[in-house]
Amino acid sequence: MTHDQLLTAPETAFPTLRGAVAGLPSYVPGRRSAGLDIAALASNESHYEPLPAAAAAVTEAAGTMNRYPDSAAVELRERLARHLGVTVGEVAVGPGSVGVLQQIITGLCDAGDEVIFAWRSFEAYPILVELAGARPVRIPLDDAEGHNLGAMAAAVTDRTKVILLCTPNNPTGVPISHERIEVFLRSVRSDILVVIDEAYVEYAEAGSGPDSLSLYRQYPNVCILRTFSKAYGLAGLRVGYAVSAPAVAEGLRRTALPFSVSALAQKAAIASLDAGEAMESRVAAVKQERARMAAQLEAQGWKLQPSQGNFLWIRADDSLRARLVDAFDRADILVRGYQGDGVRITVADSASNDRVLRILETHAA
CATH class of the missing domain: 3.90.1150.10 (Aspartate Aminotransferase, domain 1)
Incomplete structure (x- = not known):
């Protein structure tokens, strides 16, 4: 039978995508x-050209692109730990904050579990949740284009595993105050991972949003999610990171694709931190x-x-x-x-x- 005949044969079965994938909207x-x-x-994106220090680091690292990068990103994690005042064991990295978020959802959610987030917020949230077989729970924004934390707390069920708080919120730009998040954390179970997604934190005015590191130190179920794609101008290199309790961070590193953050990205991120x-x-x-x-x-x-x-x-x-x-x-x-x-x-x-x-x-x- 020819290839064309095989394609048209009515009795032939073909591989099919999972239902969750077949009905998944594409990220736009x-x-x-x-x-x-x-x-x-x-x-x-940042409209600026790359920071000179980051560009120089990439040029130097390009000479080793025939080699695999450090899959554990130890040097970058050590530099981030010093920058943030945490331990290396509390840091996980991935290909952009969206890559780390996929590691979070993969690491914590089984089929049928629930992830709560505001809507509208980052478009990748429901896609990553559904891809994991979990259930996205969208909570409408309030009249001020911000998170309705009361409604989000009320939406928690026995199947809730992760709650995503995007501050400042993408696309509305509205932050969540420290006080509101602290009240929220007191109202939800401690076995739910609360991810504070701060992709745009560098652009926020001091005091407009939370002191996320302080909240993390007080509430071990908090996970901080950040990226080098925006203010640091490394969108094309794909490197983001999370700070979380060591056991969670270890799980995030285990769910990461091996070698997902290139050596060029790791070196550029370190140079960018040094060029603060x-x-x-x-x-x-x-x-x-x-x-x-x-x-x-x-x-x-x-x-x-x-x-x-x-x-x-x-x-x-x-x-x-x-x-x-x-x-x-x-x-x-x-x-x-x-x-x-x-x-x-x-x-x-x-x-x-x-x-x-x-x-x-x-x-x-």
């Missing part, structure tokens, strides 16, 4: 730039632009929640969302539209931000 990344004049503001002042200078510039844009947009008539990320969020129904995305597309500006919810716009350089302001001025209420 921010659209990519295809020209010099296009402002790529859809993915919350340069990173903080860049972050300060983004925060200044964020405040400038927010003030001008509010003067135009837009109603915004104060964002603590490197992006702004505009709540919009689908009609307005479609008009805005179309207007940005025609102006060669890539933004992120969320069906039924709104538009997220990354804060970049002042020239790109001015282009954004001009578009929004023509659509203001």
Whole structure:
């Protein structure tokens, strides 16, 4: 029988995907730039070139790319431990914070277990949960575009294994205060892992969100999740990390794909930590632009929640969302539209931000 006949034979059985995979929505990344004049503001990447120290570290490490990286990422974990004031055994790394989150869910959830998170929040949350065969429990945001922690606590059941708190929240930019998280932690079982996802923590104003390390030291069921993709500008290298109780961290390392964080990524992350002042200078510039844009947009008539990320969020129904995305597309500006919810716009350089302001001025209420 030929290959074509085999494909059309009615009695032939073929491999099938798991039901959880077949019905899984694909993660939709921010659209990519295809020209010099296009402002790529859809993915919350740093608009800066890599930190010079990180670029130099990658250049040096490139000479060993024929060798496998350290699968345990010991040097990076040691550097992170010193940076955070924890032990090496409390640190796990992975390919971006989303990779570490997959390790968390894989390590803690069996089929039918539940993971609670706010919605709308990071789009990968329900995908990773369903991929593990667990059940995603979406809790609507409150009227201020933030986490409804009371409703999240009320949603806990005997099957709840993980709760995800995204602060500042992606895509709305709203943080969760330290006090609110502390009250929440007192209200949930200690055998539930509470993940404080801080992908954008470097962009947050001091005191706007939690002191997550303090909460972790007080509540052993807290896990801190962070990334080098945003403020440190290493989105293309894929390296993130978690801080958690040693037994949990060990489980996260066991569930990681071997060699998932390249040697180049590990060296660049270490160099980026050592170049903290340069990173903080860049972050300060983004925060200044964020405040400038927010003030001008509010003067135009837009109603915004104060964002603590490197992006702004505009709540919009689908009609307005479609008009805005179309207007940005025609102006060669890539933004992120969320069906039924709104538009997220990354804060970049002042020239790109001015282009954004001009578009929004023509659509203001």
